[in-house]
Amino acid sequence: MKKSTILRFLEWFCPPELYEGIEGDLLEEFERDHSRLGLKKANRRLAWQVLKFFRPEIILRNRFTIQLINTIMIGNYFKVAARNIQKRKLYSFINAFGLSIGICFCMLIFLFIQDERSFDSFHVNKQDIYRIEEKSFDTWEHDSSDPYRKSAWIQTALQPALKEELAEVLYATRYNSDHTGIFRYEDKVFTEKITYVDPDFFRMFSFPLTGVNPERVFQNITEIILTPAIARKYFGDEDPIGKTLRVDNEGEKSFTVAGIIEPAPANSSLHFETLIPQENRPGYERNLKQWGNFNTPTFVQLAPNTNRATFKTNLDTLLDKYMGDRLERWRKEAVVPIPADVKMLEYEFTGLPEWHLKKEIGWEKVSDPQYSLILGGIAALILLIACINYISLSLTTSASRRTEVGIRKVVGAQRNQLVYQFGLESLILAFISMVIGMGLMVLFLPAFNEFTGKGIQLTMMSMLQVTGASVMVTLLVGFLAGSYPSLFLSKFKPALVLKGGFTSKLQAGFTKPLVVLQFALSAFLIISSVIMYKQMRFVTTKDLGYSKDQILVIPTQTGWNEEADKTVARFRTRLQQEPTVVSIGGTTSSFAQGYSRYGYKIKGEQKSAYVYGVDPEYLPTLGVQFVSGRNFDATIASDSSAVIVNEALVADMKWTDPLNEYLNYQEDTVGLGAKVIGVVKDYHFLSLEQNIEPMMLSMNKNDVGYLTTMLVKIKPGDIPATVEKLQIAWKDIAPDRPFDYTFLDQNVAKQYESYQRWMSIMGLSTGFAIIISCLGLFGLAGINAINRTKEIGIRKVMGAELQNIFVLLNKQYVYLALIAFVLAAPASWYIMNKWLDDFKFKISMSWELFAISMLVGLFIALITVSYHAIKAALINPAETLKYE
C-alpha cells in the first residue's frame, strides 16, 4: 500500500517506538470509515486524526531524556557556578567588570542609534512631508569631482507658486529660523530667536498648539505664536493670549499673541521659540519678486500616494516657467564652461524622516550616519576585549576545573552536559554583568548626552527596548565568551586527569593570540586618542594671528542701519575713562558668527574674497600685525573707500607692490576701484578646517554694511566686574536694547566642539579599554606566576637574582605587546589620516607619536604584570619547595 503524505508526516514527527501502534490504530479507523463513509470522507478524517496527534506529548516523548537529567542538574550547576564565582573573586570581578562596561557601552550606543533613527518620527504626516532642495552647478568654486552645490535654501516665491499651480501640493510653508529680534513687553527687553513660517506650518507638523485653531492661525499677519517658556518669560503667570509684544527685527512691529505651541522635542529637526508669519520677514516683499535669490527653506505636504516622479517633473516644469530664460543667461555668462547636458539648476526633495541623516544638505542638527557606525565600532571593540578576558582567564584557570570535569565524567556526565554546564556558567556571569551594565547605563546617560549633544531620556518604552537589546547582547556575549572554554574544558579525558599525571602548567597555546589581539585593539585606541589629543591641542593653542583673549563680542542690536555705527561710537565715548577697557572695535561680523563673501570678476577671471566692514579701532583691538602700509584713519576722508587686504589676497592677485594697487571688487567700469592702503599678516578669520582665504577689510558702508558687532578688549583680572561696568554703560546709551555678550575665545573654540566631543568619547573609551585589558593581563600574569612558582624557587636556589626572574616572567609580555603594536600602527595611521583630513591645518603624524603611544602602552602593560612578577620573585624558595 502506498503511503499517503499524511502518514509520512506522522512518521516524521512521531517517535519510532510509538509509530507502529499509532499508525495501526489510525488505519483501523480509516478502514472502518472507508466502508461506512466512503474514501473521501475517510481520508479527511484520517488527516484530521493525524493532526490531532501532532502535539508535544507525542512529538517530544522520549526525545529529551537528556534534557530531563539536565533540569535535575541545573540546580547543581548554579551552585557550582556561584561557588566558583565566590572562590575566585578577582577573576570574577575582572570578567564582570569588563563585560558590564562593554554591555553598558552597547546599550548607550543602542540608545544613540535609536535616537538618530527616531528623528522627526513623531509627525503624523511624516510620510507626505518633503523639503524642497536646490541642486545647482557650482560655477563659483568649481570642483570637478563634485560640481554640484546642494542646499535647502530656495526662492521665497516658490511656495506660493507651488500651492497655486501644483495640484498634488496640499500644504506648503517657508521656514526661516535664522533670525533674531528684540522683544519688548513693558520693562522686559530680551533678544529672542524668531522663526518665520506660513500658516500651513501648523497643519503639516504635529507640534501641539493651544489657544487657537490650527486652521485659523496666522489669518492676520500680526499674530505671533510662542512656546510656553517664552510666554512665561514675558507675561509671568498671566494668560498670554491676546497680549501685545513689540518685536524689532529691522524695524519694530506689534504682534498679538495668538497661541502657545509646545517646544519641539530633542529629536526634532525643527526648533523654534517664537513663530511669526513669513510676510514680516525682513526683505520679504523684495525677495518675493526675485527668482534669483535663494533665501528660505520650504516644506511641502503632498497628497497621499502622490507619484514622486510626477512631482519631480512638475517641479521641473515650474522651474522652467519662472527661471528658464534666466538660467540660459547664467549658462552663457558662466566663467567655467558648463557641459550642455548639465542642468544649471534643478529641484530635488527629501522626505521628512530622512532629513536628519542627509548630511550633504546643511541643516541644524543634521548628523552623519557614520557616527553611529563609529560609536558602534567602539562599543564592539570594548565588548570584544572583555570577551577575550573571559576566554583567556577561563582557559588558564582550567587546571583547577580539571578534577571536577574528570569526576563528573566518571559519574556519568556526557560531554554535552559539561558543555551546557560551562556555557551556563558564562551566561550567569554575563547576566550578572548585564544587570550591573544597566545600572551603569542609567548612571552614565547624562554624561553620554552631554558628550554626544543629545537629549535622550529613558521612558518605559525605551527601557523595555534597551532591556530587550541587552538580553540579546548578553546572550551573544555569553555564547561567544563561553563557547570555546566550554568546548575546551569538556574535552579532558577522565582517566588522564584523575591519574594526576597532568602538569599544572599554563596552557598558553590559544591565549597568546588572544592577548595579542586584545593588545592590538587597545594600542589602536591609544594611538588614535594620542593623535586626536595632539591635534586638538594644536588647534586650541595655535597662534591664529590675532589675540582672542579677553575680548567680549557684543551685538549692537540695531539691525542693519546707521544706528549701529552710532551705537559703537557712543559706547566707545561712554567707556573712554574706564581703565579696565583697553579698546573697542566695530565690525560687521565677529569670527565664527557667519561671514560675507564677495565674488567679482577681474580681467575676466572669477575672484572672491571674504569681506569685513570695520572701523579704525578694529585691527588694534585684535592685535593684528601689518606687513606693509597702514591702518584706516578716521581723519582721512579717502580711507572710507580704501581697503586693507591680507597676504592671501595679495598672493591670489599676484601683486608685487600691493600698496600701489587697486582692488576693483565693485566691478567699476570707470574708476580703478578701491585703493589698497595696507596689507595685514594672514590671520585665521575662518576655522582651522579651512585655509586662510583672500580677505579684505573696508569702511565703505554702502558696500560692506554697518558695524553690527562690537569687540571690546578688556584687561585681565576681575572680568565679572568689568562686564558689570559694560552692562551699566550699555543701559546708559541703549536702555531699550538688551545687553548680550559672548567671549571671542569661546566662540572660536565652539567651532571645534564636535571634534572636542569626539575626542572625549575616544578618550573615555580608550580609558575603559585600557582598564579592561589591563585587568585581564593582570589576571593572566598572576596565573602565570603561580604556575611557575616552583620553577622560580629552584632558580632562586640555584642563585638567580631578582631581576633575572623579573625579566624571565615579563619577557613574553613585551614580545606580545610589540607584535600587537606592529599590527595596530598601520590601522590607526590609516584611520587617523582620514580624520585629520578634515583640517587644513594639522599636525603631521610623525613616528614619535607612535613611539610615544607604544611606550605608554608598554609601560602600562609592564606595570600591570610586574606586581605578580615581583611578588613571585620575592617568595622565599624554602616556602615553595618544601613539599617536594
Next chain:
Amino acid sequence: MPKEYLGEFEELVLTMVGILGEDAYGNAIVSEIKDRVGREVNLSAVHITLYRLEDKGLVKSHMGGATKLRGGRRKRIFTITNAGLAMLRVMKDARVDLWKLIPQLKIVGI
C-alpha cells in the same frame, strides 16, 4: 493513598484497560468508552493517556501479533499492572467511603 493522583480521564482509561484485558489497545478503548459510557473520545487523547499511565507504571505494553486488518500493523496491547489495579482499588474505596458519608441519600419527590 498513593502519592500519584489520577485524573478522571486517566482513571476511565485505566479502568477500560482493566476491563478489556488482552484486547486493550487504542481503538478498542475508544469504542469501549463509547459503548459503555456513551462518551466520544479522541484517539490521540487516549494514546497520550496510555503513555502517561505507562510512565507512571500503572500499565505496561507489548506489541501484539500482526493481523491482515490495519494494513498489517501490529497492535500495541496494554495490560494493567498490579500497581494499576491497586490504584483503581484505592480510588474506588476512597469514593465509596465518601459516598457513605453523604446523609439522607433518598430521592425525594417521586
